Structure formats: C-alpha cells, structure tokens
Amino acid sequence: MGKNPLGVSALREIIPPQCKREHSLRALSGKSIALDAYNSLYQFLAAIRGEDGRPLMDSKGRVTSHLSGLFYRTINMLEHGIRIAYVFDGKPPRLKSREIERRIEIKEKAKEKYEEAIRKGEVEEARKYAQMSARLSKEMVEEAKKLLDAMGVPWVQAPSEGEAQAAYMAQKGSVWASGSQDYDSLLFGSPRLVRNLTITGRRKLPGKREYIVIEPEEITLQCVLEKLGITREQLIDIAVLIGTDFNEGVKGVGPKRALHLVKTYKDLERILRSLGVRDVEPFLAAKEIFLHPEVTDNYKLEWREPDPQKIYEILVVEHDFNEERVKRAIERLMKAWREKIRYRQVGLDMFFKKR
C-alpha cells in the first residue's frame, strides 16, 4: 500500500514541549481563530457515528454528522466568546495529487473492510473502518457553508490549501491564531497555532474504550524556532526531508536526524546530496509551496446576527434534526452573539497591543 504516511505529523516529535501552552477555553475568550474547515468536518464525520459505525443521516439518506458537529461546536466556541472563522480548501496543489490518490485508496480499502466487518457482525471493527473510510462530498461541504451563513459565522474560500490561507490570515493579524490538528500551518508561517479546540476535552484512546482529557493547546512559531535554533525556512527543510503531503521524505530520515542535518549543513540541496538523493526537484517544489503558498486577501471576517429561520430550515426541515434541540441551540447561539460576539469586532487584542 505504498509508503508509510509519515507526513508532517512527525513534526510533533521535534516541537519543544515548552512551546505547548495549555489553555482552558475560557482563556481564549475574545480571541478570533481561523479554523481549517476540512480538518474540522472530517473530525466530525469520523467521530459522530453510531455503534456500528454508520454516520448520522436524514430521512433521505444524506449524511448529517458533519452538520451536527459543526453546529454544536461552533455554538460552544461562540458561547466562550471565541470568534471562529472557517477556511475551506480550494484547489489542491498539483503536487498533492499523489497523496490524494493514496488517501482515496486507503479509504476504499477501509470501506471494503467495513462492509466485511458488518457482514461478520464485528461491531467494533466495523466502527473503526467506517471512521477510516469517511469521505466528504461536495454536497456536504456546500451544506456546511450554508449552515455557517445562517449562523452568521464567516467562512473563507481559500484559493488552494486552507491551512495556508488560515496561516496567512493569522500572519496579517486578521485572526489571533490559526486552528487545526495538524502542524502544517506552522510551516505555512502561522505565528500561532491552536490545537484541540473542543468543548468536552474527551478524546478516545486508540483501540481502547477509555478517554483522556485534552485541553486546547497553543503553540507559537517563534518559540518553536527559538528553542530549536532554526529559521522557518529550516523548519520547512526538516518537513520536506521527513515527508509532507507534497513530497515523499528521504528514506531513513526522521525528525531528529533532519533537525541535525539542517543545523549542520544549512542548505537543503547540500543535505539532499549528502544523503545520496539524485533528484532534488520534488523536495524544492514542496518547499516552495510552504514558503510561497497561494493565498488571497479577498475575505472579510464579520460575525453577523444569526438567522434562526434559516438555521431551522436547514437543520429541522431539510435534515430532520430534532426541533426542540435545535431551538434550544439557536437560543444559545443568539445569546452568545448578543453578549459575547456582537461588539468588539476588531478584538480587544488590537486595542491592548497599542499601549
């Protein structure tokens, strides 16, 4: 099934622990965060499922797990005074096509295993493979955008990678931080990354039926670079050496060795040659995507008044959500907007920064 999907997740191992600051949600009040929408929607899609792994669906068989997650979590964030903006992926860079194909293949295999598990009545297995096979359709993405519009929550269409756009917005100060589970946004130059932005803080341990507590985690790029004693460009070099969504890494090179190499030789091409890599082009091309990603200034972040009727229409009428539940949630949303979101649109951060 191809190469081990190390990806940027391996970056985790060289993030200095001192650079991870845990926050309660309350500490993030008044902050704005640009969230990677696909990242979030996939999480919901994978997590919100019945015992046998089936996602939630309306009476017409359309998947609604992503809407449920998006709706309730966003309201929770707004209730905490956190201004969430979502960033949707645009056209993936050409270099990503191999990675995308690989993922599709994995999902198709997982789907086969899921169906097999269902036939055998293996519920636990079925659930696992159902999660792995989760895929977002175009319609699901459109519905998510419609729901956000109705909720008055801004979303941005990235020209290409959502992570890159979110990072750019954080760089410009349009938002306080970018939010994602991945570390890619640090490579894209986000000065501040927030991970684990959830309400319950419950995270299932892989395989087990146990849960551990997870708090939102803030990582600043400056801290990471200072502690490692490198530049952002060198951090990117490390990433492309171990492998990213846009290139395969060098066999036998992990995060630790990559860090050492980068500090020793400085220049990426020299490092690659010292490792016996003949074709350096794919590495340089991947690096270029992180250094100069395609982003846009064509966005406006406005948290408008939610439209209860539209929300009701989408969730209750169109997708069979429980009327009482939705009405209660809408009330929470309206209250949060009035009391925590409506004013201070520019954010208090700006105000205090200018002391």
Add this chain to the structure above:
DNA sequence: CTGTGAAA
C-alpha cells in the same frame, strides 16, 4: 463530537 436525562 456533543446534548441530555438519569444516577451518583
């Protein structure tokens, strides 16, 4: 993942 109502 999150809301909910029952149990602790």
Add this chain to the structure above:
DNA sequence: TTTCACAGG
C-alpha cells in the same frame, strides 16, 4: 453538582 451512558439523524 458532577459523572455516566447513550442517542443524535
């Protein structure tokens, strides 16, 4: 008030 199990669509 907090914890828990379970359903949600």
